[in-house]
Amino acid sequence: MNRTVPNVEAARTRKWVALLALIAGILVQALNQSTIQAALPTLSQELGANFTTIQWVLLSFQITLAVVMLSVGRLADMFGKRRIFIAGNLFFGLASLLCALSPSVYFLIGFRVLQSAGAAVVTVLSMAIVAEIFPDSEKGRVLGIAAGSNSFGHFVGPILGGYLIGAYGWRIAFFILVPCAVLAALLAARYLPALSPSGTSRRFDILGATLIGATMCSLSLGLSYGQLLGFAHVYVLLLIAASAISFVAFLYAERRVAHPVLDFELFRSRPFTLHIAIAALAGIATSGVTFLLPFFMQLALGLTILQVGFVMAIVSIEIALIAPAAGYLADRLGAHRVTLIGLATLLVGFLVASTSNLDNSQLGFLLRILPMGIGIGLFMSPNSTVIMAAAPATRLGVASGLIGLTRMIGQTTGIALLGAVFASNVARSAGMPVDVTDASPLAISQAFRLQFFIVAVVIGATLLWSLKSRPEKPA
Incomplete structure (x- = not known):
């Protein structure tokens, strides 16, 4: 019995230390989102990008986030939440490094797509892992801590990012995310418990996710090109029509899939x-x-x-x-x-x-x-x-x-x-x-x-x- 008490206390301590890994991931995502939004005018000036193009630094991230978030749960079921969470942080860190090294705004937009894929994994699985490793009696407190961490990141991000970008240029906004993401991955590897795959047979609706992504992307492109070419231009009309067709196809397909x-x-x-x-x-x-x-x-x-x-x-x-x-x-x-x-x-x-x-x-x-x-x-x-x-x-x-x-x-x-x-x-x-x-x-x-x-x-x-x-x- 004397050995049991220390073991219980050690398990409890490890669980709360594991929360640090999750909080680190949440903070990184909050810093990323709040810093980049505040820095858009600076990015536009330093990269020589017009208003229409610079919007895609946000749009590419948001569209990818929406689509990838739909598949993260299925990946976690197949390979385990801990493994995918660690991989998501490392992938986000690598993508952030690529963003920092972008030679043009178009490379930056492309690398933001990769960055968003890692962000989707961390965002979705942070809450899922909390729900799995903490009992119901502690979930409210833990979710409150997680929400507070997210708020803290959104508070600190614009100020920290504003200071660093003003002093060192826009690339520092992405460089600082790299060690933060790696630290989150290391903490997760060290302290997160082994969370086995659920083995569920639930299938991922890849067709639905693809169609909703096509709808959002074609609509956003149509609205963006409309600013440059005019909304009566044939390319703009084709993109908006493609968005409408994709959305109708999405509604049709969703009525015919099991999940x-x-x-x-x-x-x-x-x-x-x-x-x-x-x-x-x-x-x-x-x-x-x-x-x-x-x-x-x-x-x-x-x-x-x-x-x-x-x-x-x-x-x-x-x-x-x-x-x-x-x-x-x-x-x-x-x-x-x-x-x-x-x-x-x-x-x-x-x-x-x-x-x-x-x-x-x-x-x-x-x-x-x-x-x-x-x-x-x-x-x-x-x-x-x-x-x-x-x-x-x-x-x-x-x-x-x-x-x-x-x-x-x-x-x-x-x-x-x-x-x-x-x-x-x-x-x-x-x-x-x-x-x-x-x-x-x-x-x-x-x-x-x-x-x-x-x-x-x-x-x-x-x-x-x-x-x-x-x-x-x-x-």
Whole structure:
């Protein structure tokens, strides 16, 4: 018995040390996402890339992430979560090194595809491994720690990245990810327990994943080329038509496979369908303005990348602090009601942000976008709660995956679609065809303000639509 107690304590200690490996992986991904978004204007200037092309540094990553995330669970079932998690970190580190060494923006976009594949593995398996190695009595605390780590990474990333990029150039943003990813892999190899493959016979819907990837890619390409060639150009029309055909084929195929990416049975629930659609629309609206924030701050307001990093970091931590309060309110008032409050706050936030102008100081601009962050924080968690509550207990995993996929599709569509709208409005404000990166601060400012009006209309329509949903009783 004396030997048993130390063994139990050693196993418990090892389990919590293993959490460090998972947290390291989560932090690396948060640093990557938050740093690169804040650095887009700098990347555009230093790589000589126009606004349309530089969007693909984000779009290539997001599209690949959405597609690969669908297959990670199956790979883990076949080869084991620990092995795939380690490989994912190492692959991410290698891809980050290639990104840092990219000789042009086109190489960078290609290497971001590889980087995203590794990121998808780490993102999906971090939570899956937590669920497997920790008992139910500790999962809540551990998942809270993991979420806090992600928030911390999104807070530190823009500031650290802003300082390093300002001092050493854009390549350092990718170089610093390499040792971090290797460290995460080493910690996982040393401390993660051997997690055997599940041996499940569940098949991966490769056709569905391919078709949804083709849909997102062709749509994004069509919207991007539309900025350069005009939306009536034959190539643009063909790409948009290809996107529509791929999407119809995806819907057709999903009804005929045993284990579809999209489970149509879930959409028999009206609250589920409505709130998934609301999540997509809100994702389009918010991503369509948040990715533009660094461009406005650097190109119009003339802020340094470090100053941009501070603003982006404050908004990130604001969202992270609001989210737990939104969960508490959802338990007290009902998740549907808090979703409505979040949408209403987001609407007000967009309208307030539309008052931004060239006379704003860094503080003045920050104060104008803080209400938007409050709205995002209030909306996301309660809306997901409604979706999960509407799903049958046997399909909670599928519903959770669908929330993530919807969020990815919304973000990708928002960047491509509203990026095209913004570029068009910049040219209209300038009175002549001009790239965003070469436009005057006044033209960028006018288009930026109009962009917030446009997304306010989208959110306003979404709010009216969500009022049709039958609210659940407060918990």
